[in-house]
Amino acid sequence: MTDTLLHHLDEGAPTAPPLLLGPSLGTSTALWDGVAPELATSHRVIRWDLPGHGGSSPGLIGPGATVDDLARLVLALADALGIERFAYAGVSIGGAVGLHLAVHHPERLTSLAVICSSAHFGDGARWRERAASVRGEGLAPLVETADSRWFTPGFSVPALLEDHRTADPGAYAACCDALAAFDIRDRLPEVAVPTLLIAGREDPATPPEHLREIADAVPGAQLTELPGASHLAPAERPAAVRAALRGHLTGDPASGMAVRRAVLGDAHVDRAQSRTTGFTARFQDFISRYAWGEVWTDTTLSRRERSMITLTALVAHGHLDELAMHVRAARRNGLAPEEIGAVLLQSAVYCGVPAANSAFAVAQRVLAEEDGPGGADS
Structure with a gap:
C-alpha cells in the first residue's frame, strides 16, 4: 500500500455491493471487528483508517485540515478500488465524512448510516485547544480518559486503547482541526439518500439529541437509539449495530x-x-x-414444523453433522426430546432403520449435551 491512499481492509465478495466503513477519532479498522465480518457475507466491506491511525500515513493530512479533505481521501480510495457508488457507514468523525459525502457528492452514495456522530461537534475552540494540547504533549493524557469518553462504566476494548496510544499526534490534531470547522446543519435537508442514524443513549461525546437533530432535518431518515451504548457503539454493542445496519442495507429488519x-x-x-x-x-x-x-421466514409453516421437516430430510440423506446442529435448533424452536425421538422413529419407517439408528445416536449425544444425561428436560 502506497502512502497516497488510506490504509484499508477489503472483505467479502468483490462483486457484492460495496460498503465503506469509517472510523472514530483515535481508533482504527479494529473498531468494526464485531460488525464487518457478518456484513461481508452480503457486501464488499471496505474499512479505512484515518490518516496517522492504524496503517494510514500521517502525511495524508496536515494542520488546518477539513472534513472535505478526509472525504476526498475516501473518494480517492473508492476510485482506486474501482468503486463508483457505495453504501457508507461511519462513527463520529467517520459519520461526519458520510454526511459531507451525502451533501457534496450524492452521486457516489447509495445509502448512509451515521453512528454516534453529529452535524456540528460543538464549540470549535474546544477542538482547537485539544489539537494544540496534542501537538504539545502527545496523546498520553487523552488515552488515560479514553474509556470514560468511549464506553459505559466497566467496559473497555484494550486494542482500541492501543490504537489511540499509537496514533500520530500531528495527524490526530489535524483531525481535531477538521472537527472544529465542521458544521453541516444548514445542508441536512439536501441529503437525499436513505439515511439511518444510530445513537448511543449513554454517549457523552455525541449525545442522542445530536442524532435526533440530523433525523429531524434529513428527509425520511430513521433513528435508532441503543441502550447500554456510549460513543463507540460498534465495539460495545456490535450485535445491535449489525442488526440495525443489515436492516438498513437490505430494507428488511x-x-x-x-x-x-x-x-x-x-x-x-x-x-x-x-x-x-x-x-x-x-x-x-x-x-x-x-x-x-426467504424459506425460514415464510409463515406458512411454524419453526417447529420446519425443524421436524429438516430433521427428516437430514436423516434421509445421512447428513449427520448437519443433523446435530438441527437437533439443537429443534430444541431452540420448542421441540421436546420425545418429539425429536418421534420424528426420528417416523424417519425409520420411511428413510430406513440404519439411517434412523445413526440419527438416534447423534440426537442422543446432542440432547445429553443440551439437557443432561436423561435428555428429558423440555
Missing part, C-alpha cells in the same frame, strides 16, 4: 441473518462467519438471504 441466529444460535453463526473467506462469502450470503431470509 427481520433479515435472514436474524432468523439464522435465532434458530441456530449466535455461537454457531459466529463460528461460521469467522471462517468466511472471499471464496465462500457468496455462499454464506446465499444461505442467509435464501434459506434463512
Whole structure:
C-alpha cells in the first residue's frame, strides 16, 4: 500500500455491493471487528483508517485540515478500488465524512448510516485547544480518559486503547482541526439518500439529541437509539449495530441473518462467519438471504414444523453433522426430546432403520449435551 491512499481492509465478495466503513477519532479498522465480518457475507466491506491511525500515513493530512479533505481521501480510495457508488457507514468523525459525502457528492452514495456522530461537534475552540494540547504533549493524557469518553462504566476494548496510544499526534490534531470547522446543519435537508442514524443513549461525546437533530432535518431518515451504548457503539454493542445496519442495507429488519441466529444460535453463526473467506462469502450470503431470509421466514409453516421437516430430510440423506446442529435448533424452536425421538422413529419407517439408528445416536449425544444425561428436560 502506497502512502497516497488510506490504509484499508477489503472483505467479502468483490462483486457484492460495496460498503465503506469509517472510523472514530483515535481508533482504527479494529473498531468494526464485531460488525464487518457478518456484513461481508452480503457486501464488499471496505474499512479505512484515518490518516496517522492504524496503517494510514500521517502525511495524508496536515494542520488546518477539513472534513472535505478526509472525504476526498475516501473518494480517492473508492476510485482506486474501482468503486463508483457505495453504501457508507461511519462513527463520529467517520459519520461526519458520510454526511459531507451525502451533501457534496450524492452521486457516489447509495445509502448512509451515521453512528454516534453529529452535524456540528460543538464549540470549535474546544477542538482547537485539544489539537494544540496534542501537538504539545502527545496523546498520553487523552488515552488515560479514553474509556470514560468511549464506553459505559466497566467496559473497555484494550486494542482500541492501543490504537489511540499509537496514533500520530500531528495527524490526530489535524483531525481535531477538521472537527472544529465542521458544521453541516444548514445542508441536512439536501441529503437525499436513505439515511439511518444510530445513537448511543449513554454517549457523552455525541449525545442522542445530536442524532435526533440530523433525523429531524434529513428527509425520511430513521433513528435508532441503543441502550447500554456510549460513543463507540460498534465495539460495545456490535450485535445491535449489525442488526440495525443489515436492516438498513437490505430494507428488511427481520433479515435472514436474524432468523439464522435465532434458530441456530449466535455461537454457531459466529463460528461460521469467522471462517468466511472471499471464496465462500457468496455462499454464506446465499444461505442467509435464501434459506434463512426467504424459506425460514415464510409463515406458512411454524419453526417447529420446519425443524421436524429438516430433521427428516437430514436423516434421509445421512447428513449427520448437519443433523446435530438441527437437533439443537429443534430444541431452540420448542421441540421436546420425545418429539425429536418421534420424528426420528417416523424417519425409520420411511428413510430406513440404519439411517434412523445413526440419527438416534447423534440426537442422543446432542440432547445429553443440551439437557443432561436423561435428555428429558423440555
